[in-house]
Amino acid sequence: MSKRKNRIYLIKRLPMGDDFLAICLFGMIFAVRPLNDVELNHERIHAAQQRELLYIPFFLWYVVEWLVLCVKYRDRLKAYYHIRFEQEAYRHQKDLSYLNHRHHYRYQQ
Numbered sequence: 001m002s003k004r005k006n007r008i009y010l011i012k013r014l015p016m017g018d019d020f021l022a023i024c025l026f027g028m029i030f031a032v033r034p035l036n037d038v039e040l041n042h043e044r045i046h047a048a049q050q051r052e053l054l055y056i057p058f059f060l061w062y063v064v065e066w067l068v069l070c071v072k073y074r075d076r077l078k079a080y081y082h083i084r085f086e087q088e089a090y091r092h093q094k095d096l097s098y099l100n101h102r103h104h105y106r107y108q109q
């Protein structure tokens with residue numbers, strides 16, 4: 001695992017609803033229950049994506065891409081799974097050393 005640490009906060013509920021377990025914002029991870037290694041790795045991949053896009057552009061890109069995909073798929077959950085940042089995180093979340101050998105801007109296809 002990468003040495004970079006992310007603070008984890010347990011909260012009761014996430015603003016996106018019950019389909020979601022955790023969110024990473026500005027390097028902090030908010031979760032409704034303790035995360036296993038794979039779930040934590042997923043959120044840490046988002047932390048790396050956010051850092052390299054300097055945070056605010058990441059969130060703008062994320063939301064705009066999600067909205068475009070919502071129109072395309074007419075399904076907000078399917079749209080979510082097709083966001084490039086989610087695709088990278090889901091594809092590599094089981095590789096717990098991924099962040100040690102990840103290339104920058106890896107989500108660009």
Ligand SMILES: [Zn+2]
Nearest residue numbers: 042046086089
């Ligand atoms: Zn994700």
